[in-house]
Amino acid sequence: MQWRAIIVLLVGFSFIYAISLLQDNPYPQPRLVRATSDSRPLFTRSTKPSEFFLSIVGDHLYLTATWFEVGVAKRGGTQIKAGAKGYVRQFRRPFAPLITADQGILDDNIWEDMFAHNLDGPISRTTSSPSGDPAHQLSDAYLTLVYHVINGEEVTHMARVYFVPKGAEDTANADAASVFHYRDFILPGTTWIDSIAWYNDSVIYSRDPDEVRFRALTFNPKLFESHPNTLRVVSAEIFQTSERVSFTITIVDNATIPVTGSEDNDVEQQTTIPGQGVWRQRERISKYYNQEYEPNEFIGFVDYPSPYLREHTRLSVPKLIIASSLSSTSVIIPINYMFLTLDYTTDLSLINTIATTGKHLYRDDSPGKDPTGDDLPGPALPELYLCSEQLPMVEGNDVQITGVELNAEGSIATLRTQYNDIVIYKRGSADPLDGPRRLPSVWELLDEQLDIGDPVDALAGSIRRRIEAGDPSARTLEAVKALQWRLRMMIKGEWGGVIPNVLAMKLWNATKPGDAFPSNYLIVVRSDGSVASYLLESTEPKLAVGLLGFVLRKWEIHFRAGVAVLNDICDRVCNW
Numbered sequence: 200m201q202w203r204a205i206i207v208l209l210v211g212f213s214f215i216y217a218i219s220l221l222q223d224n225p226y227p228q229p230r231l232v233r234a235t236s237d238s239r240p241l242f243t244r245s246t247k248p249s250e251f252f253l254s255i256v257g258d259h260l261y262l263t264a265t266w267f268e269v270g271v272a273k274r275g276g277t278q279i280k281a282g283a284k285g286y287v288r289q290f291r292r293p294f295a296p297l298i299t300a301d302q303g304i305l306d307d308n309i310w311e312d313m314f315a316h317n318l319d320g321p322i323s324r325t326t327s328s329p330s331g332d333p334a335h336q337l338s339d340a341y342l343t344l345v346y347h348v349i350n351g352e353e354v355t356h357m358a359r360v361y362f363v364p365k366g367a368e369d370t371a372n373a374d375a376a377s378v379f380h381y382r383d384f385i386l387p388g389t390t391w392i393d394s395i396a397w398y399n400d401s402v403i404y405s406r407d408p409d410e411v412r413f414r415a416l417t418f419n420p421k422l423f424e425s426h427p428n429t430l431r432v433v434s435a436e437i438f439q440t441s442e443r444v445s446f447t448i449t450i451v452d453n454a455t456i457p458v459t460g461s462e463d464n465d466v467e468q469q470t471t472i473p474g475q476g477v478w479r480q481r482e483r484i485s486k487y488y489n490q491e492y493e494p495n496e497f498i499g500f501v502d503y504p505s506p507y508l509r510e511h512t513r514l515s516v517p518k519l520i521i522a523s524s525l526s527s528t529s530v531i532i533p534i535n536y537m538f539l540t541l542d543y544t545t546d547l548s549l550i551n552t553i554a555t556t557g558k559h560l561y562r563d564d565s566p567g568k569d570p571t572g573d574d575l576p577g578p579a580l581p582e583l584y585l586c587s588e589q590l591p592m593v594e595g596n597d598v599q600i601t602g603v604e605l606n607a608e609g610s611i612a613t614l615r616t617q618y619n620d621i622v623i624y625k626r627g628s629a630d631p632l633d634g635p636r637r638l639p640s641v642w643e644l645l646d647e648q649l650d651i652g653d654p655v656d657a658l659a660g661s662i663r664r665r666i667e668a669g670d671p672s673a674r675t676l677e678a679v680k681a682l683q684w685r686l687r688m689m690i691k692g693e694w695g696g697v698i699p700n701v702l703a704m705k706l707w708n709a710t711k712p713g714d715a716f717p718s719n720y721l722i723v724v725r726s727d728g729s730v731a732s733y734l735l736e737s738t739e740p741k742l743a744v745g746l747l748g749f750v751l752r753k754w755e756i757h758f759r760a761g762v763a764v765l766n767d768i769c770d771r772v773c774n775w
Contacts, residue, residue, distance in 0.1 A: 226689040229623065229721065229733035233297050241290065241310060241728045248288075252327045253705040253724065254341055256363055256378055260294040262310070262703065262724060263287065263342060263361070267322040278323065278391060279354060285318035285346045287361075289379065297732040298709050298720050310728060314379075320348040320357070326396050329523045329607065341379065343397040345386070345404075356386040358404075360397060386416075398527060403432060412451070431481075433541060435532050437519055443487050444517075446534050450482040450541070450584060452561075481561050482584060486534060522605040522612070529609030533600035538614070542585040542682055548675045549682075550583060585682060606706040611719055611735065612684065615701050619692025621723065623735065627681035629719065688735065690723070699725035 241264075242248060248264035255261070268283040275281050290310040324345040342361040347354055361381045386392060386404065393407040405413040413434060431452035438445045523530045528543040550560070563577035602615035610629035614622040692701075705722040719735040 225691075226686065227738035228690055229688050229735050230737040230739055232720070232732045232734050234731040235729045240726070242726075249322070250325045251703040251724070252325075252342055253703040253722065254327075255294055255705065255707060255722075258293060258295050259291045260297070260705075260722065260730070261289060261291045261313070261379075263289045265322060265325055265342075265344060279347050279349065280321060281349050283321040285320060285322035285344070287314075287316040287318070287344075289313040289315075292730070294722075297722060297730065298707075298718075316381075318346045318359070320346045322346045324392060324395050326394075328397055329525050329527065329605070343395055343402070345392045345395050354389065356388070356392050357383055358386055358395060358402060359383050360402075401430070405434070412449070433530055435519055435521060437517070446486045448482075448484040448532060448539065448541075449480060451478050451480050453478050479561075482586070484539065484586060517599065518601070520600070520603050522603045524605055524609035525607035526609075529605065531603055531605050531612055533603050533614065536598045536600065537588055538600060538603065538612075540585075540587045540684065542587075542609070543582065544585060545582050546678055547581060547583065549585060549678060587682065587684070602701070602704065604704045604706050606719065607708060611706055613704055613706060613721060615704065616692075619700055621690040621692070621701065621704065621721075622686060623688035623690075623721070624684040625687045625735075626684050629717070629735075630685055630687065688738070690733070699727040699729065702726055 241262075246266075249267040250265045252263045252265075253260065254263070264287070266286040266288075268280060269286045270282050270284050273280045273283045289312075291313055292310050322344050326343050328341060328343070341363060344359050346357050346359065348357055359381050361379050363378060364380055388406065390406045390408060393405045395402065395404040397403075401415055403413055403415045413432060415430060415432075431450065434449050434451070436447045436449075438447070517535050520533050521530065530541045532539045532541075547560070560579040561582065562579055569575055598620075599617045600614050601617050604613045605611070606629075608627075608629070610625065610627045612624040614624070616622065702724045704724075707720045707722060709718040709720055711718075717736060721733040721735055723731045723733070725731070
């Protein structure tokens with residue numbers, strides 16, 4: 200039995216070697232361009248803000264923090280508390296050093312206080328508008344929040360919109376106090392404001408309770424839509440019962456065309472005005488989340504509720520997060536560990552492909568009646584909304600998405616998880632064939648040899664050959680592949696507070712005219728006030744693949760096991 204320890208050691212090494220061959224290789228980490236050396240905490244643990252928002256205007260990076268309720272005298276057990284006040288505070292620091300080689304400028308800069316605003320009541324909702332190039336961001340809302348003012352027995356619901364006016368690019372670098380302006384306005388009605396969003400000089404909000412799904416206030420009608428004078432709204436709702444949590448995503452619009460109605464029918468004449476007709480539901484997507492007591496039961500989303508449900512634990516309602524591209528033609532809605540993507544397109548050839556779940560086109564109002572008195576079918580709208588689902592392949596299905604950022608072009612998405620990881624997805628022009636890739640594992644190589652791999656990856660090799668052969672369907676396949684998200688990079692977090700938590704993220708396209716390659720950056724602000732910038736077209740040096748890389752990545756586990764085995768061997772040798 201004197202060889203038992205050595206045999207155990209060899210068996211252990213053999214097992215580790217076998218596991219290293221079967222492991223999934225880690226995703227590459229984007230190249231760290233700059234990281235601030237100063238670490239001045241912006242907020243203490245007791246004064247942590249409720250929400251954070253990042254923006255880039257001119258040569259500066261702006262961080263806006265909001266506190267929903269501050270103050271000592273808070274009275275009330277409902278949604279509104281008397282004595283509570285909302286608080287908004289903004290900081291900035293130079294942005295250019297984060298994406299340039301001038302390291303000396305970066306080390307000497309810390310966050311600079313811009314303004315601190317006290318509101319007349321507590322904040323209940325905040326939302327930020329998508330932003331891209333500063334030229335597009337100017338003269339548009341940056342941050343919209345709802346707060347509530349109590350006057351005796353009356354409650355007034357207010358909205359405040361922070362925006363960057365025209366001409367701010369001339370003063371952004373000199374006088375920060377004049378960059379962000381704000382306007383307050385009263386939201387009509389007295390029922391509770393459940394959600395609010397601002398887009399293109401229009402505010403859309405919902406109430407609880409209310410007889411309608413949402414209401415809209417248009418200040419200057421400049422609405423995006425291929426059909427003229429149309430307002431299209433994508434709404435997401437969460438419902439919780441004792442058995443399940445359900446998510447519903449609805450697309451509605453008020454697209455109508457002028458038709459000739461009867462003179463004695465005032466209602467018909469009223470509904471024929473473009474953009475003023477009856478709201479029509481175009482899409483409705485529902486998902487249900489269940490959790491059983493049995494540990495072996497599958498936990499996940501199903502398209503329809505199960506007819507038989509056992510006793511369930513009460514699930515916490517996840518926070519609803521929505522991110523959109525600059526033009527709002529791409530929308531991402533995370534739901535627990537997955538996310539849904541809605542893409543607007545006018546390419547009707549995609550209707551019968553895997554890029555969409557819809558098999559029909561939207562139709563406009565009926566232009567009239569046929570001889571039998573039935574309504575004639577309205578003309579089809581030349582547009583589609585493509586819906587796709589993606590599941591982040593990180594630590595199994597227990598990952599919960601706590602934050603999301605989508606770039607202006609809708610081609611890069613970054614997800615933040617509860618484990619402090621940042622997962623980076625790419626598609627289309629942001630995901631070239633020679634871009635960063637994770638090395639395939641043994642199983643993936645086997646799937647490739649047996650031709651049972653991912654159908655999206657299989658499209659990459661066949662599209663070019665079909666285009667060269669003159670296949671007319673090759674362009675459609677190329678458009679389908681451009682809409683599919685692929686997990687390409689990851690910034691790994693750690694538990695236990697070793698790495699400060701992520702406060703906010705920002706994607707920025709710094710590509711200049713004439714550049715041979717794109718330059719997309721990810722800006723990350725952490726809880727200790729530090730800022731890091733990553734270049735998404737390049738990666739950090741990769742660890743060796745195989746046994747060496749596996750040991751280096753899991754060195755703390757192997758070190759402890761090795762010490763235990765060597766200690767046992769030493770004891771036996773000494774006693775031999």
